[in-house]
Amino acid sequence: MMTQLSRYVLAYISACWDMLVEMSPxxxxxxxxxxxLHILVNPQTIATYLGKRRIRSVLYATLLGVPLPLCSCGVLPTATALRKQGANDGATLAFLIATPETGVDSIAVTYGLLDPIMTIFRPFAAFVTAFVAGVTQNLFGKSYNEQALEQIRLDRSCKVDHCCDGENCPPETHRNHHSYREKLAAALKYGFGEILDDIAGWLIVGLLIAGAISVLIPDTFFEAYLGGGFSSMLIMLAVGIPLYICATGSTPIAAALIMKGVSPGAAFVFLMAGPATNAATISVVYGLLGKRAIAIYLGSIAACSVLMGLLLDKIYGWMHLVAQSTVGSAEAMVPRWFSVVAALVLLFLIGRSFYETWQRRRARPAETCGGSCSCSHSHS
Incomplete structure (x- = not known):
């Protein structure tokens, strides 16, 4: 009995480690x-492009949200700030959907764990879903009013070290009072600090669940119900909507599901619905935009996720590709030794993040986002 258990434990650890090695670079x-991105995005640009025009503002908000690496929790204060800085209702809703569904980090991990098709299709589907929801909100939501941007106070403070508020120094000085080296250091601090703090826990959860799926569930378990088709999409939609997990953390779970026979389209529905929906986001949508926006928000995610999942299965069929054979196809592009070093570096950074978060929580009560999740970083 103990020998059998030991084999399962070793296989589980090995599965988690292999997936970590694949995704770390x-x-x-x-x-x-x-x-x-954090250092380069200008708040003036946000107010200028997201406040006016029913459709154009949604387009800009979606394009801004797709690459930003914020989870459903971290996007809430950002979207609220955008709304207060002049973004209209549709642009705000589009940003709330596009941002947690994907991001530069999850796109990179999708390439490492899945394949180029899914890597391209994921941000495309996030863009379509967010754009549809935003335009629908501006056309059919509560009354649409363009706000006077000159009356809105923007946060122009220095992102490098908050040395000035950006209001009392000329724009030329504000842009150039830090060297490129200082800006790069601030970018590294934010990317490997606050962003890592935000998703480290969910990343570990995703790896642990993926390892359990790989070891404990037989290869034929999902084939009967999740091998493709409309019913498969609905099942994964029902699983994904109530589950809170970030886009990066959901990727190893999707990879493990595909390896066990789940169709790429059904796994993709999980990738879309899981990161985009949770109770905190729903409450924020209600508070900012009203009841009708909640229906548009959930309806757009559900409809677009299922339609995109069905389309993705068709794409794999047209290309005569078997998803299980393409999972992890990018791994061969990176030397194994480099991936192992990257995995060790990532483990060190995650461990440091957990330790520093624990130290901060000992010093003061943990901040909460909407009452449903804890964030280790401050949202300003």
């Missing part, structure tokens, strides 16, 4: 790009 790259 890509997620480290994602954190780096996330930090650069």
């Amino acid at each position: 890509y997620i480290l790259f994602g954190f780096f790009v996330a930090g650069l």
Whole structure:
């Protein structure tokens, strides 16, 4: 009995480690790009492009949200700030959907764990879903009013070290009073600090669940019910909507499901619905935009996720590809030794994140987002 248990434990650890090794180089790259985006995005741009026009503002909000690496929890204060800085209702809703469904970190991990088709299709589907929801909100939601941008006070404070508020120094000085080296250091601190703190726990949860699926569930278990088709999409939608998990953490689970026979489309529904929906986001949508926006929010995610899942299965069929054979196809592009080093570096960073978060929580009560999840970083 003990020997059998030991074999399962060793197989479980091995499965978790292999998946971590596959994804680590890509997620480290994602954190780096996330930090650069944080330093480079200008709040004036947000107010200028997200406040006016029913459709154009939604387009800009979606394009802004797709690459940003924020989970359903971290996106809430950001979306609220956008709304207060002049983003209209549709742009705010589009940002709330596009941002947690994908991001540079989850796109990189999708490439490492899945395949190029899913890597391209994931941000495309997130864009379509968010754009549909935002335009629907602006056309059929509560009354649409363009806000006077000149009356809105923007947060122009320095993102590098908060050395100034951006209000009392000329724009030229504000842009140039830090060197490129200082900006790069601030980007690294944010990407491998606050962003890592935000998703570290969910990343570990995703790896642990993926390892359990790989070891404990027989290969033919899902084939009867989740091998493809409309019913498969509905089942995964029912699983994904109430489950709170970030886009990056959901990726190893999707990879494990595909390896066990779940169709790529059904796994994709989980990738779309899981990160985008949770009780906190629903409450924020209600508070900011009203009851009708909740129906548009959930309806758009459900309908677009299922339709995109069905389309993805068709794409694999048209290309005569078997998803199980393409999972992890990017691994061969990175030397094994490099992936192992990246995995060790990522484990060290996650361990440091957990320790520093624990130290902060000992010093003061943990901050909460909407009452449903805890964030280790501050949202300003």
